[in-house]
Amino acid sequence: MANFTLRVNGRAQTVDVDPATPLLYVLRNDLDLHGPRFGCGLGQCGACTVIVNGNTVRSCVQPVSQVRGEITTLEGLSANGTLHPIQQAWIDEQVPQCGYCQNGQIMTAKALLDRNPNPTDAQIRQGMAGTLCRCMTYYRIHAAIKRAATLRLASLPQGRPEGPSRDEVQS
Amino acid sequence: MTTRRDFIRTSGFLVVSASALPLELVAAQAAGPYPDPDFRQLDSWIVIRQDDTATFFVGKTDLGQGTGTAFRQIMADELDMPYEATSCVMGTTDVTVDQGGSGGSDALQTDGYPMRRVAAEARRVLLDMGSQRLGVPVGQLTVSGGVVSVTGDPSKRVTYGELIGGRRFNVTLTGANTDATTGVAKLKTTQELKIVGQSPQRYDIPPKVDGTAKWAVDAKVPGMVHARNVKPPIAGAKLVSVDESSVKGIPGFLRVVTRGNYVAVICEREEQAIRAARQVKVNWEKPAAAPFPSSENLFTYMRSATPTFSAPPVATGNAETAIAAAAKVVEADYEVPFQGHVSLGPAHALADPSNDQLTIYSNDMKSYGLRNGVAEFLKIPRDRVRVIWLEGSQAYGRTAADDAGFEAAFLAKEIGRPVRVQWMRNEETAWDTKGPAYTIKMRGGLDAQGNLVAYDYDARAADHNHLGYNEFDTVLIAQLANQRKAQPARGGAATPSDMYVVPNRRMAVHVVGLPLVWETPLRTGNLRDPNGPQVTFASESFIDEVAAAAGADPVQFRLKLLTASTADDSGFKRARSIAVVKAAADAFRWDTRPSPKKRDSGNILTGRGIAYAYRNQTVVAQIAEVEVNRRTGRVWVKRFVIAHDCGLIVNPEGLKRVVEGGTLHTLSRALHEETRFDTEKVTSVDWTSYPTLTHADTPERIDVVLVNGDPNPNRPDLPHYGAGETVCKPTMAAVANAIFDATGVRLRRVPFRDARVLAALKAANV
C-alpha cells in the first residue's frame, strides 16, 4: 500500500492503496464517485471513462500510481448545480435506456466536442466508435451530440469552444 | 417491526425519484422481518401526503424502458393528480406488492390494469371524503389536479392532502391475485385520460446523466467485503482441491469458499479479490466426455441429434399433399447460433446478513423471485429475506436468473459479513444465459397463379434445460453445487406468430440437448423475446423467398396473405397487421416491385427489405434499407422504418426509444453476435471475441410510425398492449431481405458478419 494524492473534480484527495490498483476502484470505492462503472476491465467498452487533462482515460486499465493531473468524472461535469450542455442535451433527447454505459458515452462525447466543437456525422461515428452501449442507444446519442454542439456554440462568445482547441490536444 | 410508513419516513425519499433512493437510509432502517405487503389494502399501493404529493408502490421493475414513468402517468391520470406531484417506488420486496417484477413486456398490458384500478379506487374514496367535508353529494363535486371542489363554486374546495395526508385509507380491495386487484370504482374511458398520451420525460434520466443515480453496483454497507468467482476452466470440470496458500499472501485476503464445483475468493477490497481470483491455484478434473460440439459443428449436431422433446405438429389442411401438388416448391434451411445477453455491466449484487436477516441489493428484474429463491436455497424463512431493487445494467431477461444475487447471499451467510459479488467480463460473456440456437427447415408450395398454398415449418432449438425464473435449483451456483431439479426443464421451441392465411400449413417443433446438461455455459434463458428473432428470421425470410419465386412484390405478397374473411379475425389480428404493414410501406415510400432489384454497378449495393411480426396483440412491421459493400462484405443499415401498434400509447416519445432500442439490439444480433465455443469451453470472452453493434453501425435515420389499427380506433376501452419485445422479432429477416434485394444473394445463417457476406457474394459471383 502507498499514499497517492489525486486531484479529482477540483479537489485534492489522498488514498492509501496498492500502486497497481486501477483508478476505477479508487474512484468508486475510496472516493465514492460512482459515475465511472465497471464494464469489462479490459479497456474495451468505455463504461469506466474519466477525463484526465482533457483526454479520455479508461480508468479500469489505468494504475492509480500512473495518474498525473486533473481528473474529471461524470459528477464533475456540472458546475454549481448547472448541468453541462452535453448532460442537458442527453436529457432533452432522452438518450439512456438502462443508462449503465452512459457515463462513458457522455465523457467521450465531452472530449470529442472539446476537440472538435462541431463534428460531422462521420466524425461522431469515429470519435465514439469504441464506446459500447448494449441497449443500442447510439442513434439518440448522435442526436444529443449534435444538439450539445449547437447549445455550446450558441452559448460561447464568438463560438470559441471551451477547453483546449484541436491543436492543443494530443490524442 | 418496520412498517411501510416507517420506511417512507426514515428513508425520506418520497419527493425524489426512486432511483435516487439513499441506500444508507434504507439500510439503516428495517431490522426485519419483512412480511409481504398486502395487495388487498389500498395503502399498500398509494400514499398521499399533506403536501399534496403521492407515491405509488409498484411491484414491477424498470429496466430502462421508462415503465416507471408510464405507471406514474396511468395512476396519476386515474387519480386526477398532477403527474409532477407523484413519484414511484418499484420492485422492493418488503414495500411493494409482488407483481412479479418485469418480464414478457407485460408491464402495461397486464399490470397496468390493477394499478389503474387502485388509483381509481383512491379517487373514489377521496371524493367520498370530500363530499363529507364539503357537505354536498359526490354528484355535485368536481375533481382536478388533486383538488376536490363544488361544481360551480370553486371557492368550496379541499385538497387530497387535506383529506388524507399522513393518514391511512384503510380500504380493503378484492381480487383473487395481484393482477386481479380491484376496488369498486370504474376506470376512466380512453377519452377521459389526459396524462396518458403525453410524453413527460423519464424521471430516472437526469440522475443517470449527472451521476447521482444509485445503482445496484453502487450499493455499500459498513463492513462490506468483495468476492469474485473462479469458474471451471472446462465446462463440466470437477473441483478437486484449492491451494489456499497460493493466495494467502495477498493483502486483504479473507477466505476461499467452495461448495461443490462453485469456488469464490473473498477479500477486503475489490482489486484484491480480482487478483486473488486470478492467482488462486485450483485443481480441476477434466470431464470424461466433451461437454458440447464446437460452434462450427453445432448445426450439424443439432440436425442429427435425437430430440429430447417434440411437440405434436400444429396443422391445418394437408401441407404434404399440397406441396406434392404445387406448381413450384421452395425449400430453405435457416440457422441462428447461440447469442448471449452479454450485458454491458456483468452480474452483481450485495447481500447483507445483519440482524440475522438477509437484505440483497440487486438489479434483479424479478426481485420477488430472487427473494423466494434465496430463502429456499439457503433454507431461511421467506420473511427474513428482502430484495431492494436498484437500477442496473441492461437486463432483457438476464437477471430473471440472477446468479450474482444467489452467490452474494450464499457467501454473506457463509462468512457472516456483507458480501458484494461482481462477475468479470470473461465470465459474463462466456457464462451468462443464452438465447437458444435454432435450425429451421421450411418448405412452401405455390400454385400456378403464385399463391402460397402450402407451408411447412420444422424447427429445432437447442433449449434443453431452459432456465426458470430464479428457481433456487436452477441458478448457476445451485447447478455447480449439485443442488438440482430431478429432471432438466423441458425447454421449448416456438412457431411463427404471423397472421398469414395459408390453406395447408404444418408447424412442428423439437428441442435438442447438448451432451452437458448441467453446469454448462450454454445455459439457455430468456433473451428479449426468447425465440422470436430466431423463428421470425426463418419465417419472414422464407415469405420473401416465396414472394421472389412468385415474382411478387414483398409487401403486396404479405398483404395478400393477410387478407381473408374478417369473420374469424378475433382481436382484429389480421386487420391490425394489414394496417401496420401498410403504414410502414407508406412511410418508407415503398416502390412496388419484386426483389431482387437490378444490381447497382458500383461497390455499394443498395436494397430494401420488409418483415412483419405479431406478439400478444402487438404488431410490428420493419423496413430496412441497406448498403452492402461488394468489396468488404460490410452491411450497413442506412435507414429503418418501423410501424408499431400496441394499442393505447401511454408515452409516445418513451415508446419510440424503446422501439429503436429493440430494433438496434436485434440488428446487433443480426450483424455481429455469435457465442463461439470449442469442445471444452466458450471462447467468446470479451468484446473482441463477442463483437457487438457500435456507433459506426448506427443507421442514419430511424422513423418510428405509431399506429392505432383498431377497426374502432376511438373505442372507449382501447387496451394498452405490451411493447419492447415484439419489435425484436422481424429485424433479422428485414435485414436479410434487404441484402437479398440489393445483391440477389440470400443469407440463411445469422450473423451477417463481413467475411460471411463476402464469401456468399463471391460464391454467387456478385
Ligand code: FES
Ligand atoms: S470497464 Fe473500462 S473500458 Fe470497459
Ligand code: FES
Ligand atoms: S443505455 Fe444500457 S448499456 Fe447503454
